[in-house]
Amino acid sequence: MMHYPVRLSANSPKYSPRKIARLFACAALFVAASAWAAPASAPIVLTGADRRPATSLSGEWGSIVDPYFSGLFSFHHEEKANGWFRNEKAKPGDTRPVEYDFSKAPKLKVPGDWNTQRQSLYYYEGPIWYERDFTYQPVEHKRVFLHVGAANYRSWFWVNGTKVCEHEGGFTSFNCDVTAAIHSGANFIVAAVDNTRHEDNVPTLETDWWNYGGLTREISLIAVPDQFIDQYDLHLSRVDASVIEGWVHVMDAEPGATVAIQIPELKAKTTATVGDGGRAAIHFSVQSLERWSPESPKLYKVQIRAGQDEISELTGFRTVEARGTEILLNGKPIFLRGICIHAEAPYRTGRAYTDKDAETLLGWAREMGSNYVRLAHYPHDETMLRAADRMGLLVWSENPVYWAVQFDNPKVLAKAEQQLEEEINTSRNHPAIILWSMANETPNTEARTRFITTEAAHARGLDPTRLITAALLVRAEGNTKIVDDPLGKALDVIGVNEYIGWYEKTPETADVTEWRFDFQKPVIASELGGDARAGLHGGPNDRWTEEYQANIYRHQLGMLSKIAQLRGMSPWILMDFRSPNRPLAGIQDDFNRKGLISEQGQKKQAFFILQKAYKEKTIGKAE
Ligand code: GCB
Secondary structure, three states, X not given: OOOOOEOOXXXXXXXXXXXXXXXXXXXXXXXXXXHHHOOXXXXXOOOOHHHOOOEEOOEEEEEEEOOOOOOOEXXXXXXXXXXXXXXXXXXXXXXXXXXXXXXXXXXXXXXXXXXXXXXXXXXXXXXXXXXXXXXXXXXXXXXXXXXXXXXXXXXXXXXXXXXXXXXXXXXXXXXXXXXXXXXXXXXXXXXXXXXXXXXXXXXXXXXXXXXXXXEXXXXXXXXXXXXXXXXXXXXXXXXXXXXXXXXXXXXXXXXXXXXXXXXXXXXXXXXXXXXXXXXXXXXXXXXXXXXXXXXXXXXXXXXXXXXXXEEEEEEOOOOEEEEOOEEEEOOEEOOEEEEEEOOEOOOOOOXXXXXXXXXXXXXXXXXXXXXXXXXXXXXXXXXHHHHHHHHOOEEEEEOOOEOOOOOOOHHHHXXXXXXXXXXXXXXXXXXXXXXXXXXXXXXXXXXXXXXXXXXXHHHHHHOOXXXXXXXXXXXXXXXXXXXOOHHHHHOOEEEEEOOEOOOEOOXXXXXXXXXXXXXXXXXXXXXXXXXEOOOOOOOOOOOEOHHHHHHHHHHHHHHHOOOOOEXXXXXXXXXXXXXXXXXXXXXXXXXXXXXXXXXXXXXXXXXXXXXXXXXXXXXXXXX
């Protein structure tokens, strides 16, 4: 266990006379740093945060690498009153040394993972401090939030020396109220980000992707009125395709306050009243609405107003349902021709976050003939979801419950649920998302089934308009693959991962493989594939060559086309991605090479095989 925040309190059993003496010695510092001791409020979710005017804090931040986290914790793991968040400057006559100086420290770009910015940080796991000066002009009756797109894995934030929040989870956005800490003119912000892996984290110790650390996504300041729209959900009714329904939540609203919604292009308007819980229920009819679909990803500007607050969302309207073994999009059966994608940046490598990253990755998926992408194995950046909305790609979005997290630990369930809530509440207005995935390849145990069933119920409670899925491991008896994992009961759509021809047997084994499903539900082949180094050639049985990978795809496509209840597929994976599990020199060089495209954009033979199957619709029923 590490030194996560143990706050000082007078009745702490850890109090020893020695510590008390030390505390007296530090009393002066405590007074000076009293703002530090004030409890920071918990971060909140702001739906559509990226649609609000913002002051960007991107750019170069001073950075200090702090492997022992001595800038925050003293040697008994107590948070220090004189920690580095004070951004102290040495003054002549100081009676003690100031042993850090952000203004002289090397810079790190924000957003950006640290691993690909500095050679010495390539393998670094631990805490790093960030500092940035900025000027700001607060406006009366406005609250200011620090919006953090993502900080992997755990992060702490201070504005002008006052703690504003801390957060756990590396792939979801959060917002910290900094109103009381920010002032007019010169300000500074300090962040500490720690990407140390722990067994009770979500994800846990081992993953097959690089543990990129840092402030990996956009970070900005957002000003909102005292009463403001924090979350909303607007979607098309499954019962009546001319009705838009959902809710708008107004933070700190007086009951009886009004919410007004307008869709100018449809000349549609409605108003609703905020009830006790701060929510206004929305239900209104629209004429001649064009529904969002991959063929026609129509987006509408939707204006939401509550008191002084207004947000202009760009969204589309469609329905998704599972009926029997079908997935229905806008009431019609659909086959998901897709591909898995990691948030690895094309060409430059590192964590993806820019619009350009999203357009390149999703552009390749489109070029291949996809109508769907599985964004593995954690929630991706909002830029990816906006691009999917625009480009007409249906999305599987995933909670990072990956492999064997501590399924019997209630704290771990709470962490998974917190990340799930952040994921859903942030991105619930993206028409592209149709599937919430609870987990990937989890061991079939009672504790696991209980954990994910609870998570699934939670997701359904938060969002009953989408389908719940998970990527399951499959067991085999001879050449029969059997899908009878009891977790299937909790899912609307069954995802199955299998690697025939790579981790098991030969590509040709797919030809004689039969499938048995114990669930009459839609099935997605959520992973399949094998590694190939782009440009490496040989025969169809020479591992690591493009020909071998292509051979796997040929046989897999033959096998999959015989599965009656198959409703989609997303082979592993669009682009090669960095992973510490892949050290094979000259071939992998720290990259999982199952991409159909290399990280430098070279398309491998298998790309064209899948493209042909997707474009000619030789896989899946023609819609
Ligand atoms: C899997 C995992 C994925 C890995 C992949 C592989 O089953 O779900 O995260 O990267 O296999 O390449 O082994």
